[in-house]
Amino acid sequence: MTVDLACSVPNNVGLAGRPELLRLLEWFQGGYREWWHDCGPAGIRDNEVYLRTPVGVDSDGWAAYGFVPLSQYRWGVFQTNPKPRTALFGEVAGQPVWQTLPSEHRGYMKKLLVIQGDTEPGSVEQSRLLAQTAPSLYDLRNLLQFSVEEGRHLWSMVHLLFEHFGAEGRDDAEGLLSRRSGSGDNRRLLDAFNNPVSDWLSFFIWCFLADRDGKYQLHSVSESAFDPLARTAQFMLTEEAHHMFIGEDGLRRVIERTLELMREHDTDDIAPFGGIPLAMIQRFFNFWAPRIYDLFGNDESPRAAQAFDAGIKGRIHEAGFADHRRLDDPVRVERREAGGFAQVEVPMRHALNGLMRREYLKEVQLLMSRWNRTLRRAGVEQELTLPSPRFNRNFGVYEGLHCSPAGDPVDVATFESRRAEWLPTAADRAHLAALMQPVHDIGKMAGWIAPPMRGINSQAVDFEYVRF
Ligand SMILES: [Fe+2]
Numbered sequence: 001m002t003v004d005l006a007c008s009v010p011n012n013v014g015l016a017g018r019p020e021l022l023r024l025l026e027w028f029q030g031g032y033r034e035w036w037h038d039c040g041p042a043g044i045r046d047n048e049v050y051l052r053t054p055v056g057v058d059s060d061g062w063a064a065y066g067f068v069p070l071s072q073y074r075w076g077v078f079q080t081n082p083k084p085r086t087a088l089f090g091e092v093a094g095q096p097v098w099q100t101l102p103s104e105h106r107g108y109m110k111k112l113l114v115i116q117g118d119t120e121p122g123s124v125e126q127s128r129l130l131a132q133t134a135p136s137l138y139d140l141r142n143l144l145q146f147s148v149e150e151g152r153h154l155w156s157m158v159h160l161l162f163e164h165f166g167a168e169g170r171d172d173a174e175g176l177l178s179r180r181s182g183s184g185d186n187r188r189l190l191d192a193f194n195n196p197v198s199d200w201l202s203f204f205i206w207c208f209l210a211d212r213d214g215k216y217q218l219h220s221v222s223e224s225a226f227d228p229l230a231r232t233a234q235f236m237l238t239e240e241a242h243h244m245f246i247g248e249d250g251l252r253r254v255i256e257r258t259l260e261l262m263r264e265h266d267t268d269d270i271a272p273f274g275g276i277p278l279a280m281i282q283r284f285f286n287f288w289a290p291r292i293y294d295l296f297g298n299d300e301s302p303r304a305a306q307a308f309d310a311g312i313k314g315r316i317h318e319a320g321f322a323d324h325r326r327l328d329d330p331v332r333v334e335r336r337e338a339g340g341f342a343q344v345e346v347p348m349r350h351a352l353n354g355l356m357r358r359e360y361l362k363e364v365q366l367l368m369s370r371w372n373r374t375l376r377r378a379g380v381e382q383e384l385t386l387p388s389p390r391f392n393r394n395f396g397v398y399e400g401l402h403c404s405p406a407g408d409p410v411d412v413a414t415f416e417s418r419r420a421e422w423l424p425t426a427a428d429r430a431h432l433a434a435l436m437q438p439v440h441d442i443g444k445m446a447g448w449i450a451p452p453m454r455g456i457n458s459q460a461v462d463f464e465y466v467r468f
């Protein structure tokens, strides 16, 4: 497929030869631009920003870097190039993949596209105010890159809706532009996307945890028998890597600065010195992690089994498994039983969501263990940990349960009495709000975060990433 950057919607999906599809996307473009104007990063309009924009889909050189006035960013539609392949898993394993959607899967696929699509603008909306408080031009640029790419992910989902559902997809597209993160009666579909990300610590945790959930969701459809979805997800994954980097490296820098201040002032309580204490970082992890766990759905899910059988949604690194059909290896899940929990073994096919969440947790824990090594080397006893999947959940088998972050059941009174120890307090939020002051001087960093080790695309850290 050739890359057409001159088209009103830059693309490599042949829009020039699909006038009806292009018309639908141009119709969407009007509403999208209005949405971006109202809900995109606050206070940044015509500033020139050093951004990458897709210009192809080759693994090296898929993006061009340059200054773009944010209001003139061009959102496009890209998929990795088609390859002859057969379905990898499910009842259709070994059969040719589909370029058009079999009618029996239309209902499920529409839901999947709408739910995935809804998360993308949701994540832009919930962090839009952060553009006013970036700790450096480098960080501001990363937020804006994240925002335009989440916007582009919405375009990807809308493209699939229009291509495979035609004008029938219009109502869904309108819904995607009209729902609002956190709005009372017209909220985003998934709860995690209705929590405002109002400080940069939360933003880094969000990118570290939620964009990684995004990676897992995209991976699970990147081998889908529905080939357009697979190739769309594969290209989205190339963008997702940077979002996870923003989170992981942002947190590493916060911790580095926290350690510096602890050494300098010989105390854990570095808040009075303009830092973010480790215990506070932990409370914010405890706040966000359960919202991200919720995104994986019920550990035991008949719907996930159906999507697997249909060949639509597989496991992470599906190719690495020997069996792609039966999935009857035992997997351990936890169920709630009168007054406690029961560990039961079920066939893997019944616990695909739980399996995915477990793989995800392993990856996150591995990354966090690196920070903990740094802490230990600095002689700090405290570790940063993920709360137990039982802690503070709004969805699934642990919904409404009172447990400590370690996963031990407690009564309501105990939970409430220890809330301030486990979850962010009003004072924590006020402290972060006070720290969040914009830094626009070239190469300067706010006092609560260390500088990055290198800049973007071989530029220096003290490069003018955003022009004011
Ligand atoms: Fe995304």
Ligand SMILES: [Fe+2]
Residues within 6 Å of the ligand: 150, 211, 214, 240, 243
């Ligand atoms: Fe992302």
